[in-house]
Amino acid sequence: MVNARRKAIQSLYRGVCTVIAWESITNPVTKITTQQEVIKFVNEPCKLSQEKQTTTSDTGGPAIITKTTKLSLAPELDVPAGSKIIVTQDGVTNEYTRSGKPDVHMDHQHIMLEDFQRYA
Template sequence: MVSARRKAIQSLYRGICTVKTWGSVTDPVTKITTQKETTKFENEPCKLSYEKQTTASNTGGPATISQTIKLSLAPELDVPPGSKIIVTQDGVTNEFTRSGLPDVHMDHQHILLEAFQGYT
């Protein structure tokens, strides 16, 4: 049974995500093992949040601006470190990788993301 709190949180989700991993896959016919990308799950409701952080320089130089990207999704979904996470929200699709341990709550989880640049 889904709680009222979880329904309220998920009503804010505006995107969908697909999680892909890189690993060993054995062909069932040839029994040959190769490295390839596989889909762990797809079309899961989610929400991307962006937070800009500005820091001033001690040397009087220009301020540095960084951005924190956070993905909110269902708590039971396991997103391994280094996964490729493809998120479509508000008509825009971007690829990310998981950059930290998930902050898991009873009704949702938050995962900090970085732009995907390739499997590690």
């Protein structure tokens, strides 16, 4: 049974995500192991939030603007490091990769993301 707090948190989810990992798969017939994309889960409810941060340098140079992207989703979902995460929210679809360890809470988890360039 989903508790009231978890239900409240999940009511804020406006998107869905698909997680794809790059894993070693052994062919049962040939016994040859190759790297392949493996879908971990599809269309899982989530919330993507972004925060812009501005920093300045001691040398008086131009301000550096960075973007922090955070994904919130159910705590029981295992998102391996380096996975490709495809998020669709508010009609916009973007690809990200997981960076760092998830911040897991009782009712949800936060995963910091970076724009997907390629698999690590």
